[in-house]
Amino acid sequence: MVILQSMSEETVNSDVIVDSTVTSASDVNTISTDNIVFIGNKPTMNYVLAIVTQFQNGQSEVIVRGRGKAISRAVDAVEVALHKFLPRIEKQQITTCTEEVETEDGMMRVSVIEIVLAHQNQESSE
Amino acid sequence: MVILQSMSEETVNSDVIVDSTVTSASDVNTISTDNIVFIGNKPTMNYVLAIVTQFQNGQSEVIVRGRGKAISRAVDAVEVALHKFLPRIEKQQITTCTEEVETEDGMMRVSVIEIVLAHQNQESSE
Secondary structure (H helix, E strand, C coil), X not given: CHHHHHHHHCCCCHHHHHHCCCCCHHHHHHCCHHHEEEECCCCHHXXXXXXXXXXXXXXXXEEEEEECCHHHHHHHHHHHHXXXXXXXXXXXXXXXXXXXXXXXXXXXXXXXXXXXXXXXXXXXXX | CHHHXXXXXXXXXXXXXXXXXXXXXXXXXXXXXXXXXXXXXXXXXXXXXXXXXXXHCCCCEEEEEEECCHHHHHHHHHHHHHHHHCCCEEEEEEEEEEEEEEECCEEEEEEEEEEEEEEHHHHHCC
């Protein structure tokens, strides 16, 4: 809960989150932004597939990230992925924040959601 | 985090959440679904106002609830309310789940987000 709080306060830096998944030196080479699924304007099932593929490729943690109107799609993609394809994966953390984005009309604020998915075993074995 | 987990698993019953705000016998009369802000298709600022009004009326906890495409608006309303009007309120818990809704075409699944807002002091004084 403390982590959720501190992350909600400020704009979340994606790199920081990726760093938190580094658990051993041997993992470093495989850690990149690969485990982040950015939600855009494509059909929800595209992102469901992206999430499922991440776990099938051996990722232990996948971060689903959506901005603005794509927030709804991010939640949809996670719900479908977990209910239909990934019964052993759970939502470990959900955070929202506000980011400033540069547009033609100047800086605009946009809401962001990040949902961290991971194996259920990780949490219960601690 | 345990609470977040158990709530994410199943469809969240709003009544249960409201019950959790009952802290003393004298509070019972004032506890109702009043502290839930349901997000619909109106402009975001309507819901921002609804959230701010809840706290101004003395609510210690407000639950913001959105379904389907209104999920994005729910997050927007919370972000704007907290950044612009309620600096001492924080997101205490964010959960998502899937609900079944009866439509003309039969049962349809829809994603739901619930964001619990409360005074920062509550958490830190524990």
